[in-house]
Ligand SMILES: Nc1ncnc2c1ncn2[C@@H]1O[C@H](COP(=O)(O)OP(=O)(O)O)[C@@H](O)[C@H]1O
């Protein structure tokens with residue numbers, strides 16, 4: 274990684290599709306016959322799923338169906354009970370600790386609770402991954418932090434504590450931190466949970482803009498129907514621990530995949546559109 278080069282040459286006005294088009298389709302991460310357990314409790318069974326460069330993949334399913342568990346396997350926080358997870362062409366299970374660190378630096382994660390350090394300013398929070406994973410000087414780190422806060426529209430809030438921000442701003446701050454090391458692959462766990470609809474809509478727009486500008490591949494766990502319709506190129510639908518469907522949303526309706534159709538119908542009736 275060459276962050277100085279990146280910073281000096283970054284053109285934030287790149288056309289939205291310029292970068293995402295270049296190698297669409299390449300598999301960046303893959304679950305192969307993944308089974309996940311907590312003790313004897315099987316949560317996911319025989320999941321095979323590809324994440325492809327440039328796409329926004331949403332992972333859906335009811336509460337407790339294993340979405341976060343799947344994410345934890347993709348980012349190497351959990352080890353499969355059976356099957357395997359490949360990331361950038363490497364099997365997590367075959368990597369030593371140094372190799373795992375390199376892979377982790379290429380993945381951004383926006384955790385559900387934001388996970389910001391409450392006693393530290395936004396600038397300090399965003400600097401954390403840069404201090405942990407790079408040897409960049411304080412001066413360069415400060416410049417990268419400014420750029421990242423600018424990308425999420427928070428440059429004016431660099432000196433604020435998380436508690437001084439709205440929920441939407443905190444999510445964007447978490448996003449700036451997740452993007453600090455210029456990841457290729459970004460995972461977001463229920464980013465719009467707890468946000469009002471306009472704020473949630475704005476966060477979706479931001480994710481799509483960043484995807485276009487940075488050539489990101491984005492995996493979003495969500496059960497917000499409106500959000501799925503706005504951002505998803507593909508959906509992966511978990512039902513009773515199995516992957517009930519993987520493909521375009523329209524295809525799920527065309528093929529009348531029942532768990533998916535029910536999920537959307539019930540969601541619309543309950544007003545989560
Ligand atoms: N650390 C854990 N220990 C034991 N069971 C867990 C743990 N984390 C999650 N579970 C269980 O695994 C299932 C799936 O959880 P999770 O992946 O968090 O679901 P989701 O993100 O879809 O709501 C749930 O039944 C949950 O209670």
Ligand SMILES: [Mg+2]
Pocket residue numbers: 340341342462
């Ligand atoms: Mg979850």
